[in-house]
Amino acid sequence: MLRFEDVRLSFAGVKAIDGVSFTVAKDELFAVIGPNGAGKTSIFNVISGVYRPQHGRVTLDGTDLTGLRPDKVAKLGVARTFQNVELFQHLTVLENLMLGRHHHIRYGTLAAIAWLGRARREEIANRAVVEDIVDFLELAQWRRLPVGLLPYGVQKRVELGRALAMEPKLLLLDEPVAGMNLEETEDMARFILDVREELGIPMILVEHDMGLVMDLADRVMVVDFGVPVATGTPAEVQHNPDVLRAYLGEVEAA
Amino acid sequence: MRNRPLLRTSYNQELALLDTTSKKVAVGILLAVGVALPWLVEDQLLQLIGLACVTAIGAIGLNIVTGYAGQVSLGHAFFLAIGAYTAAAIAGDPDARTIGFGVREILIWLPAAGVVAALAGVLVAPLATRLRGLYLAIVTLGLVFIGGHVINEWSSLTGGPGIGRQPPAPTLLGYDLNTGDAFLTRDQKLYLLMLVLLVIAALAARNLARSRVGRAFTAIRDRDIAAGVMGVNLARYKTIAFGVSSFYAGCAGALLYVGIGYFDPTTFNLLLSVQYIAMILIGGAGTVSGAVLGAFLITLLPRLIREVPSFLPFISNSPAESPNAYQLETVLYGVLIIVFLIFEPRGLFGIWIRLRNYWKAWPFSY
Numbered sequence: 001m002l003r004f005e006d007v008r009l010s011f012a013g014v015k016a017i018d019g020v021s022f023t024v025a026k027d028e029l030f031a032v033i034g035p036n037g038a039g040k041t042s043i044f045n046v047i048s049g050v051y052r053p054q055h056g057r058v059t060l061d062g063t064d065l066t067g068l069r070p071d072k073v074a075k076l077g078v079a080r081t082f083q084n085v086e087l088f089q090h091l092t093v094l095e096n097l098m099l100g101r102h103h104h105i106r107y108g109t110l111a112a113i114a115w116l117g118r119a120r121r122e123e124i125a126n127r128a129v130v131e132d133i134v135d136f137l138e139l140a141q142w143r144r145l146p147v148g149l150l151p152y153g154v155q156k157r158v159e160l161g162r163a164l165a166m167e168p169k170l171l172l173l174d175e176p177v178a179g180m181n182l183e184e185t186e187d188m189a190r191f192i193l194d195v196r197e198e199l200g201i202p203m204i205l206v207e208h209d210m211g212l213v214m215d216l217a218d219r220v221m222v223v224d225f226g227v228p229v230a231t232g233t234p235a236e237v238q239h240n241p242d243v244l245r246a247y248l249g250e251v252e253a254a
Numbered sequence: 255m256r257n258r259p260l261l262r263t264s265y266n267q268e269l270a271l272l273d274t275t276s277k278k279v280a281v282g283i284l285l286a287v288g289v290a291l292p293w294l295v296e297d298q299l300l301q302l303i304g305l306a307c308v309t310a311i312g313a314i315g316l317n318i319v320t321g322y323a324g325q326v327s328l329g330h331a332f333f334l335a336i337g338a339y340t341a342a343a344i345a346g347d348p349d350a351r352t353i354g355f356g357v358r359e360i361l362i363w364l365p366a367a368g369v370v371a372a373l374a375g376v377l378v379a380p381l382a383t384r385l386r387g388l389y390l391a392i393v394t395l396g397l398v399f400i401g402g403h404v405i406n407e408w409s410s411l412t413g414g415p416g417i418g419r420q421p422p423a424p425t426l427l428g429y430d431l432n433t434g435d436a437f438l439t440r441d442q443k444l445y446l447l448m449l450v451l452l453v454i455a456a457l458a459a460r461n462l463a464r465s466r467v468g469r470a471f472t473a474i475r476d477r478d479i480a481a482g483v484m485g486v487n488l489a490r491y492k493t494i495a496f497g498v499s500s501f502y503a504g505c506a507g508a509l510l511y512v513g514i515g516y517f518d519p520t521t522f523n524l525l526l527s528v529q530y531i532a533m534i535l536i537g538g539a540g541t542v543s544g545a546v547l548g549a550f551l552i553t554l555l556p557r558l559i560r561e562v563p564s565f566l567p568f569i570s571n572s573p574a575e576s577p578n579a580y581q582l583e584t585v586l587y588g589v590l591i592i593v594f595l596i597f598e599p600r601g602l603f604g605i606w607i608r609l610r611n612y613w614k615a616w617p618f619s620y
Contacts, residue, residue: 048483074485086480088473090540098466099473103485105466109494112465113458119465124265166485 001026001202002170007046007056009039009226016042017053018226024170024202029192031205031217031234035246039226040206041083044172047204048080049073060170075103077169081159081176083206089148093139093158096147097130100165104129130165136198137161137191153184160191164199171195171203177212185209192216214238222246271460288449297441301513302557304445307452308509310549313533314459314542315502320531321539322463323495324475325382329394330503330530332401335522336374337367337504338421338511339411345422352419353411360424360431360447364508371504372497379493386478398524405519418518421511432512444513451509452546455502459542462498471495472540532587536594538603547602552587559583 002024009017017039024030032040045051047058049070058065065073079100087096098105105126111119134140137157142150147158156176163171176192177185189212195201207213213220214234222229222237224246230237237243259275262268272278292300316330344363346354357363381393405412413419423432424447431447434440462468470491473481482488511517529552537548559579563571570578598604 050479050483069487070479070482071485071487074483080483082480086477086483088476088480090476091469091472095469095472099469099481099484099486102466102470107466109462109467109498112467113462115461115465119461120266120269123269123465127265127269162484 001028001061002047002204003057003059004043004047005057005059007043007053007058009042009046009051009053015226017046019056020221020223020226020228021056022221022228022231024204026202027196027200028218029196029203029205029216031207031213031220032223033207033210033213033220034223034229037225038223040223041174042226043223044080044174044204044206047073047172048078071103074166077167078172079163079166079168079170080172081156081163081174083174083178085152085155085159087147087155087159087162090146092146093134093143093150093161094127094130096158096162097133097165098126100162101126101130104167133161133164136164136194153180153187156180156184156188157191160188160195164195164201168201171201173203173205173207175207176205177207177209185212189216269464271457271464285453289446291449292438292442292445297439299557300445301441302554304441304448304513305510306550306553307445307448308506308512309533309553310452310546311455311509312503312506313530313537313545313549314455315499315506316530317534317539317542317545318459318462318471318502319495319499321534321541321545322468322475323471323492325492325495326387326391326531327394327496327499328391328524328527328531329378329397329401331522331524331526332394332397333371333375333500333503334507334510334526335401335405335519336371336500337507338517338522339405340370340504341367341422341508342419342517343411345424346420350420352409352413358423358425359428360422360426363422363424364451364505367508368501368504371507372501375496375498375500375503376493378500379496380489382492382496383489395524395527398522398527402519402523405522412519415518415520418516420515421517422508424512441513448509451505455505456542456546459502463542467491467494475540532591534601536590536601538601539599541601541603543606544601544603551602555587556583559586 004020004022006019006021007017008019020043022030032043034040042051046053047065049065049068049072052067056066060076060078063076065076065078088099105122107119107122134143137160139158139161142154147155150158160176173192177188180188192203193216196203205213205217217234219232220234220237221231222243229242229246230240267273272281291303312330312334316327319325319327341363343353344355344366345358346352346356348354348356378397382390385393406415425431431443432440470481470486473484473486474488474491478488533548533552534545536551537546538544559582560571562582563569563579569582572578573580594601600607
């Protein structure tokens, strides 16, 4: 499904990603973990077109994504959420979700100004899709509120909804439960499982909450300083000595 | 469902612009007053209100690029000038000193003025895709100075500073709007023309704002990186914003001086751009009704201040004495901007929202 091949990205000498490769299969939930500054979010930024890597290739179903503009990558079916909520603060929940539908809604500027026939039909059809997502993520009570006024946990959920509204082929979740309390984390985990089961969208998950990662992920990749340390099932990775070293430091020889 | 006026049973109802009875009534009354106004007030004041309508079209235009799409443009005077001179040249007297082609039909010169200005806007837009915030503001500021220089020197088109030229004299499908007749005076005709154009412009802007294009504009304003990741082509939508905004500016520029019957190239200076910025700040950035309110306030302010000396005798109406009404106007103008920025950044529109919410809950505080 997604192939990430030997990607290298550096910022003036700092190697953010140094030769990372992985693949994500259909219906797979692939997790990327690693200490702070390991390059996890950079991997997401390379996939979604925000950064352009110096070396390597990213392909989705055989289509080359490398170096494409973010909006092109989005149109090809990659949706993402952000580590720090990047919602459109002044728009309502509904409008934010409608923005996720942006490239599914087809009419031009002149049709928009006239607001007859086509524009109205398209808006209504896509509004119905958005209402389905509102139901799916249980956002009904906040639909009409500007996102900026909502609690943090709900904002994170709206962001997931906005990504789902894009009807993506691949979903990138950047720390979906960062800064959440236990209850909010459990809610989010439930929604992630629902997305898998009901929508069957493959996901890449970046997360520091190890409990969540180990419970949800099919495979886990550990990166440290932009270098892949280990890839495998959660159980394999947990006992890998290189991973322990990356997280806990060198073990003194006894 | 008769007893639940706010219950919506279709998306169509919810997408309506006038979605409550009170909005329908209010807009109906406003329109009725607007249409009846020519028979209620004297022609001199009517001309000023007509000017306010045209100014409002220009302010709506600036609000599209600055209020909705968040691209601060100080170059609005440049696009107003392009519209004004395109229209004046197309409709101008072919035998006069300045360029003129003698096509007085408003259905030709008004869209032409808009389209030429929009093309200029589209040419400028690549700057906005490279720069943002203050840098873009400074570059658009440059446009005003370059444009100002060109129109000051190009006297075969503009008549030159201090001399100027005539604005277009409109006819609509052969009906002369520029002279009075048995039914309506000149000022009454022009006012009605401008009122109708303002209603069309405002409606078009509202439609644009609630569409996918308008949502893309606000997305770019709030978070441009996230907007890109959501599939919004930033360059494309910034170009559309500049194009539409300049179209409005071009149309407004073409009509601005029709009432007065004369205009001078030195009018299109930085101060004019700043006035338009002030209108949308005071009225409420990112709302159509705010832009209209702001435009009316700024246009009618000088006229209102002329009335002050009759209440406060120590303020003089003569520019020779101090303090006089002209000084008061300048001071008030600055004070208004500061007060609004500090106390109500949402402008007059925000005050309206607060009033509305207060009376909705009255007599309880929430």
